[in-house]
Amino acid sequence: MFKIRKISSEFVKDLITTTDIVELIQSSINLQKKGKNYVALCPFHHENTPSFTVSKEKRFYYCFGCNVHGNSIDFLITYKGIGFIEAVKELSEINGLDIVYEDLSDYHIQKDNQKYRCYQILKGINEVFVDSWKYRLSYAAKKYLKERGLNQKMIEHFSIGFGSFLESKMKEKLVQINDYLYHLQSVGILRVDKKGKYSNMFHNRITFPIRNIRGVVVAFGGRSLNYLHPKYINSPDSIIFKKGQFLYGIYEVIKECCNPPKLLVVEGYIDVISLKQFHINYAVAILGTSLTKDHIKMIFRFTSSVVFCFDGDKAGYSAAWRTLNTIISHMEDNRQVKFMFLPKGYDPDKMIREEGKAGFERRIEESQLLSSFLFNRLKKKIDLSNNEGKAKFSTLVYPIICKIPGYVFKKCMFNELSRIIGVPIREKNTKGNLKKDSIRNFLEIRRSNNQSRTILLLIKLLVRNPNFANLFPNFSISGYRDTRLLGTKLFVKIFETCRNYPNIDTHRLKERFRNDLLFKKFEEISKNYDFFIEKDIEKKIFEDAILHLISFALDKRLDFLISKERKIGLTIQEKQEVSNITSRKMNDSYKVCSKTLRYFNL
Known part of the structure; x- marks a missing residue:
């Protein structure tokens, strides 16, 4: 079978280990040594006090201000805005290493080649569209943009073009690409009628290249200059x-x-371009669809705060309500969502030209929080002066609040619902219906009992100090898989990894679990639970927390056996187990240092 090369994952791990992350980052920003680590003003957000920390030992960087973090490859990708492959190549050159590759199958070859040709096609077409401004055919388009108030700087910044399909220019750009007509059709530039005749989908349209987060053109939007065709279209x-x-x-x-x-x-x-022209540098647009989970994922990948802007008419409020119902299930405690409604007859472009940047940003600041929009919209529809209205209000709001994953935010919303209707409202206990140790369960650590916080503490300490697993060489963790403690499954996986690889460090451990969904959730949750443990007592805390876990597991097992004894009796082996557990719990070596754990509310 024919093979194609792909960068080896093992080589990537070795490359990260080999790279001096301090030296790498020092070449881009000014680092100052502080203890074992290095600090600097974060290059990824504005700040006056340094919160960007680099650990040479752990080969890792982290900003306490904006939470950006990663290894040497992540830094190059984020700081320079380049792709993964480019970052690996640059680091390889710095370290004088030859990239090691592994093989791919025919299926992946075909798929990657097809994608590559599509990227080439769209890059060339974008150049043709931008180049079309030189020709007379673009006069009407230039006039339209001028009337809309867009300056030349913005036209160039967003690579706005004109879709007058110049056959000679197209061939000049794309002739070297095999089957370029087929690929033009596959990316939606060309359409083919029943007679087999090609036509340019963006003919006589102003074109807006749509880019991925690396800046690569993946599609186009087009604005018609007449009323014979739909005003806006996107690539299929x-x-x-x-x-x-x-x-x-x-x-x-x-x-x-x-x-x-x-x-x-x-x-x-x-709207996006006009806002940018007025120095609103954080505007984006959804491409003619409702808000999706992928949109939400992308938004919260880069920020924790988002404002949705809508028209102030009935359609705008309906769209906002759909957005609320989509995003509510993604509302973690560290996230904020607001809704901004413009006066009737205004869009962001018209509004900012009339009020300027200061006035427009004042509207953004005064926009409604998600919680306010939810309660206020339903209040207008229901008469809360009687008990029937209050009951109906509760039945409408309650299921929406239940979708919120953030414990504190959800609790605040239930408190507000209780205040409005004058009746205490609590979430129904649905734990019995949840799949054991699922990601959804793991999120419950925020509001779970003290034992689950112990698990969170153990994971945090073990990731920070993988060698702590060696403190309990004879500790059998098989008996704790089924304790129903939230997060136990992840702790067991990490503990076994650390014990099986005695020399593993924090960086390699994180790399090993990089794609583990439970580990990602742990990292997200742990940002809100920094236990501020001094380095010199971490070992003692870990030992006490392990003993706390053992004690809890023994209690659970003992409760089960006692309950069974009362119902149907125990076998000889089970009676011996009760005796062993009782003796073990009386042993001083398994008593937890309660003073230490109480310090962390455990």
Whole structure:
């Protein structure tokens, strides 16, 4: 079978280990030594006090201000705005290493080649569209953009073009690509009628290239200059483009600031460009679809705060309500969502030209929080002056609040519902219906009992100090897999990994679990639970927490056996087990240092 090369994952791990991350980052920003680590003003967000920390020992960087973090490859990708392959190549050159490759199958070869040709096609077509401004055919398009108030700087910044399909220019750009007509059709540039005749989908349209987060053109949007055709169109879905997965303008936003304080989501391309012209550098647009889970994932990948902008008419409020119902199940405690409604007859472009940047940003600041919009919208529809209205209000709001994953936010919302109707409202206990140790369960650590917080503490300490697993060489953890403690499954996996690889360090451990969904959730949750443990007592805390876990597991097992004894009696082996557990719990070596654990509310 024919093979194609792919960068070896083992080589990537070795490359990260080999790279001096301090030296790498020092070449881009000014680092100052502070103890074992190095600190600097974060290059990814504005700050006056250094919160960006680099650990040479752990080969890792972290910003306590914006939470950006990663290894040497991540730094190059984020700081320079390059792709993974480019970052690996640059690090390899720095370290004088030859890249090691592994083989791919025919299926992946065909798929990768097809994607590559699509990228080539769209890059060439974008150049043709931009180049079309030189010709007379573009006069009407130039006039339209001028009337809309867009200056030349913005036209160039967003690579706006004109879709007058110049056959000679197209061939000149694309003739070297095999089957370029087929690929032009596959990415939605050409359409073919029943007679087999090709036509340019973006003919006589102003074109807006849609880019992925690396800046690569994946599709186009087009604005018609007459009323004979739909005003706006987008490229159809293809092997490299799905409308529900992209945000127009996101590349331009993160190119200036990879972790913006907030994102403003608007409706159209022109809105994004006009806002940028007035120095609103954080606007993006959804591409003619409703908000999707992929949109939400992309938004919260780069920021924790988002404002959705809508028209102030009935359709705008309906769209906002759909957005609320989509995003509510993604509302973690560290996230904020607001809704901004413009006066009737205004869009962001018209509004900012009339009020200027200061006035427009004042509207953003005064926009409604998600919680306010939820309660206020339903209050207008229901008479709360009687008990029937209050009951109906509760039945409408309750299921929406139950979708919220953030414990504190959910609790606050239930408290507000209780205040409005004058009746204490609590979430129904549905733990019995949840799949044991699922990701959803793991999120419950925020509101779970003290034992689950113990698990969170153990994971945090073990990741920070993998060698702690060697403190309990004879500790059998098989008996603790089924304790129903949230997070136990992840702790067991990490503990076994650390014990099986005695020399593993924090960086390699994180790399090993990099794609583990439970581990990702742990990292997300642990940001809100920094236990501030001094280095010199970490070992003692870990030992006490392990003993706490053992004690809890023994209690659970003992309770089960006692309950069984009362119902149907025990076998001889089970009676012996009760005796062993009782003796073990009386042994001083398994008593937990309660004073230490109480310090962490465990």
